[in-house]
Amino acid sequence: xFAEFAIALPLLILLMYGLAxxxxxxxxxxxxxxxxxxxxxxxxxxxxxxxxxxxxxxxVTISKSIPTVAFTYRTTTIIWTKFSRAIxxxxxxADKEEKRTYISIADKIYYEREDTPVNPLTGDNYFGSTKVxxxxxxxxxxxKILHVTLEMESEISRHKIKISTAVYIPGCES
Amino acid sequence: xxxxxxxxxxxxxxxxxLTLITSFAAxxxxxxxxxxxxxxxxxxxxxxxxxxxxxxxxxxxAAAGTLDLSCQVKPEDLTTKxxxxxxxxxxxxxxxxxxxxxxxxTVAVEVAWTVNGQDASVKLERTIRVVTD
Numbered sequence: 001x002f003a004e005f006a007i008a009l010p011l012l013i014l015l016m017y018g019l020a021x022x023x024x025x026x027x028x029x030x031x032x033x034x035x036x037x038x039x040x041x042x043x044x045x046x047x048x049x050x051x052x053x054x055x056x057x058x059x060v061t062i063s064k065s066i067p068t069v070a071f072t073y074r075t076t077t078i079i080w081t082k083f084s085r086a087i088x089x090x091x092x093x094a095d096k097e098e099k100r101t102y103i104s105i106a107d108k109i110y111y112e113r114e115d116t117p118v119n120p121l122t123g124d125n126y127f128g129s130t131k132v133x134x135x136x137x138x139x140x141x142x143x144k145i146l147h148v149t150l151e152m153e154s155e156i157s158r159h160k161i162k163i164s165t166a167v168y169i170p171g172c173e174s
Numbered sequence: 175x176x177x178x179x180x181x182x183x184x185x186x187x188x189x190x191x192l193t194l195i196t197s198f199a200a201x202x203x204x205x206x207x208x209x210x211x212x213x214x215x216x217x218x219x220x221x222x223x224x225x226x227x228x229x230x231x232x233x234x235x236a237a238a239g240t241l242d243l244s245c246q247v248k249p250e251d252l253t254t255k256x257x258x259x260x261x262x263x264x265x266x267x268x269x270x271x272x273x274x275x276x277x278x279x280t281v282a283v284e285v286a287w288t289v290n291g292q293d294a295s296v297k298l299e300r301t302i303r304v305v306t307d
Contacts, residue, residue, distance in 0.1 A: 008185055015192045022199040036257065040216055047223060143234040161216060164251040165223035166230040170237065
């Protein structure tokens with residue numbers, strides 16, 4: 001009886017150890033993969049928002065010291081005097097300017113609109129904390145093209161992703 | 175009294191079950207490993223943004239009156255190390271005109287790359303208006 005136990009126990013321990021090692025490896029791979037998904041998603045989110053906002057901009061302002069890109073838009077508000085579908089004589093069409101800003105401070109990208117608090121777009125994800133290592137907007141006034149380079153690093157997998165893109169701003173006046 | 179002869183079968187069964195579980199775990203592991211080594215998704219994202227860059231360049235020139243189909247992406251943007259374990263990957267950008275209607279031209283941009291001997295590509299289309307006086 002003791003002999004059988006003496007053979008079975010080390011076998012069992014070895015098997016359990018192997019199982020635990022494989023399980024830990026799978027858990028680790030899953031963690032890395034999740035962190036990479038978060039990293040990709042955040043880069044894509046920031047760039048697609050930025051491009052979408054840039055397309056219709058009237059002016060583009062870029063600051064180098066704290067990487068910032070700001071867009072302004074010309075919008076109008078109509079003050080109605082009569083209850084009608086069409087614009088009547090007494091109605092006032094007032095020009096309004098709207099501003100949207102993307103700022104990179106302290107390893108994060110923040111988005112700012114008028115009258116709203118500054119919102120972080122990246123970082124603070126439980127599954128994959130990320131940090132911005134490079135955010136470089138460049139605007140070419142002659143061709144009206146905005147070049148954007150964004151590099152981010154995952155603090156969990158230590159993987160880096162760097163994406164450069166450009167957007168043509170047809171209505172830009174600056 | 176408990177006899178070890180009765181428990182021998184259970185012990186064998188345990189060994190069989192544990193082996194099965196371990197092999198299943200190994201199978202899952204084998205499936206996960208190539209996905210980490212071959213991160214096509216991140217490269218596809220890079221390629222889509224490269225195609226957008228090419229479109230932006232073409233639109234800018236089209237606003238001045240010419241449709242330029244050559245590769246106009248910045249040369250430093252054509253090489254990436256995204257998720258590729260430090261191995262740089264080169265993209266090639268080719269664009270051709272698919273159809274045109276008046277001064278509206280439909281252009282297809284194809285961005286291609288190779289990872290671990292596998293070819294992959296992304297193809298995007300956009301209609302561009304060439305401004306003529």
